[in-house]
Amino acid sequence: MSPAPRRGRSALVMAVASAVTTLGALPPFLLGAQAVAIRDDLGFGLGAFGVAVSLFFATAAVATLSTSTLVDRMSRGLLLLLAGGVVTAGGLAMSLLVSGWWSLMAVMVVLGLGNAACQATANSLMARTLPPGRRGLGFGVKQSAVPLAIMLGGLAVPTTGALWGWRSTFVVTCCLGVVVMLGAVGLLLRGRRRGSRRAAASNADLLESPPTLPLVLAALAITLASAAANYVGAFAASWGFEVGLTPSQTGVLMAVGSGGSIAIRVFSGWRADHRHGANLPVVATQMWVGALGCLGLMIDAPWAVWVFGLLAFSIGWSWPGLLLYAVARLGRDNPAQASAAIQAGAFAGGALGPAVLGGLSGAAGFPVTWAVAAGCFALAGALILLSRRLFTADLLARPPREPFTYGRSKVTPPREP
Template identity: 80%
Template sequence: MVTAAAPRRGRSALVMVLASAITTLGAIPPFLLGAQAVEIREDLGLGLGAFGVAVSVFFATAAVATLSTSGVVDRWGRGWLLMAAGSLVAGGGLAMTLLARGWWSVMLVMVVLGLGNAASQATANLLMARALPPGRRGLGFGVKQSAVPLAIMLGGLAVPTTGALWGWRSTFVITAAAGLVVCAGAVALLVQGRRRRRRRGRSAPASLPELLESPPTLPLVLAALAITFASAAANFVGAFTASWGFEVGLSPSQTGVLMALGSGGSIMVRIFSGWRADHRHGANLPVVATQMGVGALACAGLALGTPWAVWVFGLLVFSIGWSWPGLLLYAVARLGRDNPAQASGAVQAGAFAGGAFGPALLGALSQEAGFPLAWGVAAGCFALAGLLILLSRRRFTADLLRRPPREPFRYARSKVTPSREV
């Protein structure tokens, strides 16, 4: 019994690590920009508003690409998706290194890197959906969604290391090299798949899943709106904490360390939250709302504008205030009935939308009215998102009571239909 379980645990762990690594590679470009904001803005002559637009272009491109290709992703397969992700990340990294000289060139490069992010997310989601058992998906989503704080942490560490030694462009050389490694892995995967098909011959056509019930529309819209507001605030935090820290007296290296420590805390909280979700019978959305509430308080604290406040509340907003994405995605996907991809896709679209307009609007507000007001608006976005999550939970609960699921919800050690699933 032990020998049979061990390979399954090992395979699940490998899938989680691969999904997180691919997602990190796709997500890291805007956070490399954010962590090295002072140097990049001086080198390229970018203002705060233009810098925020660059980050928003990245997320807007990813959102459009995700929505426009959602119907064909499954037909591409993991090999070609991996090839697309690696090629776009490598091409964008090289272009940022060699061609970025001003506003327009940076925007065009961020479009390419945004496409790479969309391909990376699709590849990771495909791995999660096809390779993880139900009792490990909470932990799996926690590990996968740890990719964003991992990207922020790596971006922060790049400032006092690679960036300090060879300049900010060298950090994009590293991402380009990683993209080429992904391309090599994609080639190996495609060759292996072709050999397997030759050995097995022509496979039987796959049976289509029986579509029974769709997720309830209103609570899903509320959840998507919630993550839009929360993602707007969170991505503003990731893109502009370094700039704010520099204004209040921290050195670029200190702000890089701050972002790295906060992101490490967020990774631990996200993984722990996912693990708890697998062992807890529901009640996940109240945890999400609480984490967003902590984000609101921390953003209000950042507005104080002292070095100690940036350290304390910066660590708090990164480690707890931005630890909800994996748990929210897991909870909503479970409530998607027979269409979990539709439910998680709505949430993912909201996340990209928030990432698109948050840095641009709040970055422009920072430039025109100052950072304290922008932090106050970010706090309001977090608070509104938490309220929308609680309202969404009420509607999801009412739908569960009105339409009990055909199959009981699965947990790590049991299979039940709890009355308070959400």
Template identity: 60%
Template sequence: MRIGRLGAEGARDARLMLSASALTALGALPPFLLGAQAVRVRPELGIGLGVLGAAVSTFFAAAALGSFAAGPVFDRTGRRVAVAAAGGFVALGGGLMAALVRGPVSLLATMVVLGLGNACCQSASNSSMARALAPSRRGLGFGVKQSAVQFAIMVGGVAVPTLGRWLGWRSTFATSAAVGALVVALALVRVPAGRAAPVAATGAVDRPPWAPLLVSGVAIMFASAAANFIGSFIASWGFEVGLSTTATGLLMAAGSAASIAVRVFAGWRADRRHGANLPRVAAQMFAGALCLVGVAWGVPWAVVVFGFLAFAVGWSWPGLLLFAVARVGRDSPAQASGVIQAGAFVGGAAGPLLLGTMAGAVGFRPTWLVAAGLFVVAGVLVLVSRRGFRADLVARPPREPLTWGGGRVEPSGPRG
């Protein structure tokens, strides 16, 4: 009987991870569809690299602002409204992109709508993970959920030689709009409508340490700026050095698939050790810096090899970083991970805009080197934040002792 119950719980957790990941991928997809098809979108809309970067940045800026409002609203209205709103914004934005976008102004306005859709998708999926996933699978859950962004990039890459080539780039956004409409329909039929249960008052809240938490938020801001520049402009750089649009699309797809595998594996491993996650995050960021130096070389084979590794290894840290910070978030893991999410959105907004403008002004090669430097700064800040977290655990022992990643109690000193 117990084995059957555990099997049912495992199946339920698997469905939860996959549905949250699918919703996250749907919200994150638009900027990568735009970036992967940039060589076709730019001539039709009459835009340059600067406007393309501004469009991607507008998406993330709208997502950052929308995420602050979405959480409290959805806490009051429940999961059904959250999922329906997410699908509705995606459907509206995709439809506008497919039918009405004709120039820079309409492109930027539509990316605002799609950015709000991303905020709703993130809030809805995060709520599902936080309220229902078993503690013993939380590291794996973060890895699977954060793989959704890479899945979005992979879908964007595959769309170039398939749907985008056959029916035009607008057809890819029409397809995402149709999926958004399907999400709305499923939310109204299948998602529970109950409100979130209020948190019981249990006395003073054991808050996370703000100084290292903010340092972590700044770290992911720098890393996200570099990483989103990869996703938005690697196709344009590959085309510039002599790769075909099909080859660049497949590069994005293959690199994203490898990153998904690494993120899931890293989360699975995190459930089986007692901390020490942040040094691994920093190592992944440093690896990303080395890969971008190789991409800057500009030889077609180097762009393929190091671009693939930049996706697979250099952009495999988001799930592990979120899990590590939430783990030392004491009584407020959602608040702690929220700081990280805010930093990621800010970096996602600033990176493509600033680096895209720089690429248009001085070329891609020096811009890739600057992006590599951002990865180095991010890795150093992650190690600095780890020192702060460890010092805080010694000075202010948590009310609930830290466990192994999988929720198993293990007496051990703070290892962060």
């Protein structure tokens, strides 16, 4: 295959993975952006609303961990069909059936399952379809879907939500899920025509698994960092308003922070493709920058919110794609199993961060909570470096059957992680 078609195919895979990830991650941000209208319509308070969002992430975490082995054995078409089907069902139920708190909880469970399926599908596409020299960029683009979902959730309020009500935004996600299902059917039909012998052989050959202890440490690290980062995303605007920013200024702050996070995630992935490993130290550094940003947010001044808020949001939350890329490479023949542990940690942090740290900010105030969030970031960076040492030791003890690929060369330098 010539370089131009190969680049075009890689770009298509990245676009599909990013779109599927955005679709799965969108529901809690749609809820958050339309919180006032939804709570008024369904008749419950802010605490119950927070439980609904946390339940979404908790369901995704449990589903990701419990199905990782199965994901490695499913075809791309079947994964896409499953992801699209669950998202479609959740969007349809949200737009037609939700009438109170309990029904909202049930639908958020379904949407959490859809998010887990979307993330697993996208991670599998990245790890098994992209050429090795483009996977870092691919994971960077794919993980840019979360800040993109935040932006889209905000845009839904003055557009679709204002014209037809909050339920109409979930009609849109339902329709997008149908599009994903149609694309999956096309993939399945094409795969059936070509036969699946090669895929079956590769599935039977899944022999090597990632080492457990460093994977657990990396998952714990992303749980802590994700809790802190999601707290920044959820409460930086509230803190800005408290210290003197206007609602419009806090909106600009979140939009610029989201844009910066997207840009740095993509750049970090691109750089990973041009580096011989050593990705996890970069992840740790980005987390420590997040700690610095949170410490700076303790300053009760508008300028500090601008400077340190953007620092924490754009650089301090730029590590998800790079971390997923690094761990998926070290997943040997089970990249979905390796990335599932990291993805589950991110979901757990998404469930715990706004709930636990949000409650702490209400009880002890924002400055104390910013200090705790900084501690979460700092500890997460230390755990990443510890997991790197253990990953490196495992590489030396169990050299991979196929050397890692960097661009056009195949080498396995001892500093790979």
